[in-house]
Amino acid sequence: MKKPEKITSRTANFAKWYVDVITQADLMNYGPIKGTIYFKPLGYKIWENIVKIVNAYFVKQKIENVYFPLLIPQDFIEKEKKHIEGFAPELLTITKVGDKNLVENIYIRPTSELLFADYFKAEIAKNNILPIKLNQWSQVLRWEKTTNPFLRNTEFLWQEGHTIHASKVEADQFAKKIARFYKYFLENYLAIPVISGQKTEREKFAGAVNTYTVEAMMQNFRALQSATAHFLGQNFAKNFEIFYKNKENKSQIPFQTSWGLSTRLIGAIVMVHSDDNGLIFPPKIAPIQVDILEFFSKKNQEVKIFAKKIAKILKNAKISYKIDDTDQQIGYKINNSEVHGAPIRIEIGPNEVKNNQICLVRRDNHQKFFFNIDLLKEKCRKILEQIQADLFKKAKIRLLENTVFVNSINEFEHAVKNNKFVIAPFSESPEREQEIQEKTGATARCILPKNSFFALPQTGNSIFSGEKTNKFVLFAKSY
C-alpha cells in the first residue's frame, strides 16, 4: 500500500510548503532547463478553465483572437529603447540555426508589443479602421534570475491583449475596463480578493503611460501582482510610425493598450486557499469538483454500483467528478483527495449503500454532511456555492485584517516588519521608492483609487517629506 508523502507546514517553511503542494498535487514537474516546468494534466486543466472563462468575456467584448510569431527581429528591438531596456537582460537570443550563424540575432518574445505595433501599422495603412481589439493565448519567455514554479517561470502561458484606438480617452478607458474585469474574474471565479489601482512611475510597465494592476495577498502576507492592463499612449505608435487618417483626412497617431494575465494565477490559487493538507480549489475553477471515494469496493460490488449512480447524477448536474476505485487504504484515499484539492469528497462504504446515504465532506473546513442520495444534486450545488463564498470571505478577511494605514516612517517600517500590507500617504519620487525598498523590502504595489474599499482620509502628509497629498499608496513585500 502506498504511503502519503509529507507536506511541509506553512508556518515551518511557506516556500517549501508551496512547492510540496504543487508537486504532490500533480500540478507540475520541474522542466530540464532552469525555470521551466512540465504542466501536468491537473495543472494544465486549471489553465484551460481560466482560458474558457476569460476568453468568453473577450468574445463578448468583440476582442478577436490571433496568433503572432514567437520571434522578434533585431531591428524591432532597436526601435523601442525604453521598452526593451526593461527586458534586455532577460531576452533569450537565437544566434544560430543548425551549424550556421545567423547574420542578425533573433529574440524570443518577452511580450509582443513590438509585433502588434508592426501588425497594426500594416492593417491601418490598408484599411484605416479603428479601433482594432486583439488578443492572443500564447507563451512568453524571460530569463529570470530567481524562478519559482507558476509565479516566475522562464516560460509562462498567458493571454496578451493589444488594442489601438483613435481616441486617447477611449484607449485609457479600455485599459481600465480590462483591469476591472481582471478584478471581477479573480474575485468571482478564483475567490481571490484584490486591491486594484494604478502603478507608480517606478513600477509601471516599460513603455506604458499608465499601468493598472490587481494585487492579491498570499497566506504569507506577500503581495502578488496578479494581472495588469497598460495604457501605452502613443509610445509604440510613434516609434513604429503608425498613422491613421481622421475624418478630415489628416494623419494622426493612434493610442494603444496592452493587458495580460498568466499561469501565475495558478500559483495565486494555491497560495491563497490551500492548507497543510494540500490544495484547496475554489469550486468555480476546480478541475475536479467532487472526488468520489469507494471504500471496500473490492469485496463489495454494491459500492461500485453506488459510485456509478452518484457519478451519473453529478454528470447530469454538470458537476465534474472523479472516482477513486483503487485498492488503496481509506486513509490514503482521503489524504490523496485532500492533497489534490477537490472542494468536495463523497465517501462510500457499505453503510452508505445500505442506507442510500451520501457522506459528503467539505475540503476547506472538513465539515461532514449526511443526506439521502435523492438530495445529492441540490445539496452538492449549494455546498459548492457555499465553499466558493467562504473561501473568498476568508481571504478577504485576511486581506483586511492585515492591511494597515500608517502616517509615519516608523509606523511604516514596523508594519512591513510585521508582514502587513501598508497604506501610506505618499507623493514622492521614484528614488524615494527605491530607498524604501532597499530599507524595508517593500515596494509600491499601487496608488489607491478614491473609491477604494479602504476608508481613506481626503489628504495626508507624505511619509518622508511631510508634504500634504491626496495620494495614498499601497506598499508590501511581494513576489
Added chain:
Amino acid sequence: MKKPEKITSRTANFAKWYVDVITQADLMNYGPIKGTIYFKPLGYKIWENIVKIVNAYFVKQKIENVYFPLLIPQDFIEKEKKHIEGFAPELLTITKVGDKNLVENIYIRPTSELLFADYFKAEIAKNNILPIKLNQWSQVLRWEKTTNPFLRNTEFLWQEGHTIHASKVEADQFAKKIARFYKYFLENYLAIPVISGQKTEREKFAGAVNTYTVEAMMQNFRALQSATAHFLGQNFAKNFEIFYKNKENKSQIPFQTSWGLSTRLIGAIVMVHSDDNGLIFPPKIAPIQVDILEFFSKKNQEVKIFAKKIAKILKNAKISYKIDDTDQQIGYKINNSEVHGAPIRIEIGPNEVKNNQICLVRRDNHQKFFFNIDLLKEKCRKILEQIQADLFKKAKIRLLENTVFVNSINEFEHAVKNNKFVIAPFSESPEREQEIQEKTGATARCILPKNSFFALPQTGNSIFSGEKTNKFVLFAKSY
C-alpha cells in the same frame, strides 16, 4: 468606394493564386522573420474550430492535455542521434541571454519527443502506471529552407500527442487508431478526401518504427501530407532508460507513440476547395457560415431591420453569421463575401423586405435560392449540409480521376509528368526511392493498405526490379 483586389487565377499561377487568396481573405499577414506569419482573426478562427473538434475526440479517448517547455537542453539532443539528425539543420539555437553567453546551448523544440520521454521516465519511476496518454496544443519551430504560409512555416501551431504503453501491439494499434481518426476528421469536417497508409522506410519520421500518414490531393494535383501518427517502438525509451515494472516485478522497456496535425491544414482547406474568386469554406469548419449582405440599407432602414431578423433566426439555429452593413457598393460586397469564403450569403434589398423573402446564394456553385423567411432555419441547415457533401464529393472525384495505376517505369514517368497520383507495385530500396525522386520529382507518399478503396491486384511486379510483390506504393509530387 473600395475596389476589390485581383486574385491570380489557378491556371495562370497556382502558387500565386494561393497567396492571393490567403492574404485577401485576411487569413494572415507575413511576419517580420522569414517563414513566420501573423495569424489574423479569420485565419486563427479556423484553427480554433479545428482545435475544438479534435480536442473533443481526445477528451473522449481519455487523452489528457498538458503543456511542456519550448526549450530543449543540450544533453537531451545528444541522447537521440537518429531522431535529431532529421532535425539538426533546422534547429533554432539559443546561445545568449541578454549580453551573456550561455554555457550550454539551448534549442527550441522542433517536436517534443525528447521532453515527453524525460517526463514519462520520471512519472513511471514514481507511479509505475501505464499507459499514459498525453497531448499538447502548442507551436514548434523548424528553420526550413523554403517556406510557404501555413504549408511550411518556421513556426507553426499543432497538437502533438504522446503516449507510452506496456504492450507493443497496444502502442502500434493506438497510433493506427489516431491515424484513422485523422482520416475521419479530414474527410468529415474539412471535406478533404485522403489516402491513408504507412510511410516507407525512407519517408518515415526520424526515430519512428512505423509512420501512418493521411495524404490529400490539392487542386494542382500535388500531395499534401496532412497528419501523421508514429509508432516509436522502444527507440526513445531505450535512450532515455525508461523502465516500468511488470506484474512479476521485472523491469521492462515500454513502447511509445506520437502523432500530430497542424495549421498546415488551413493551407489544405484553401488549396482543396477554393476557386478564382477566393476562399470556399466547408460549412463544418467555416468561421462564418452565412454572410448577410445589406443592400441600400442607408436609405432603407427596413433592410437593416430585416437583416437583424435574419441574424436572430440564425443565432437561434446556432449558425454563425456576419452582417455587412457598410456603405460599399453591391458588387464590392458580393465580391468581398466571395473572397472570404462564407459557404452561404444572403442578399437583402428592398424587394426582399417587401416580400418577406430570402435570397440565398451558395458560395461554391453560385446557385440561388428564393424562399419565405419562415423557411430560413430549415433551408439554411439543409443547404449547408449539401455544400459540405458536395465539396467532399468534388474533391473525391478529383482524387480518383487523377490517381492512376502503373506497371512500368515508362508509365510511371508519364503519369507523374501529367500530374497524377501514381500507384505502383514497389518493393525496392530507399536508394531506389531517392532515384525516383531525383528523376521524376515524385516521392513515396504511403504504402497502400490491403483494404484501400483502390481495387488493387493481389500482386504485381515491382516497377524497377520486376520482383513479384504485394506491396503497392502511392507516389506523387508533394508539398
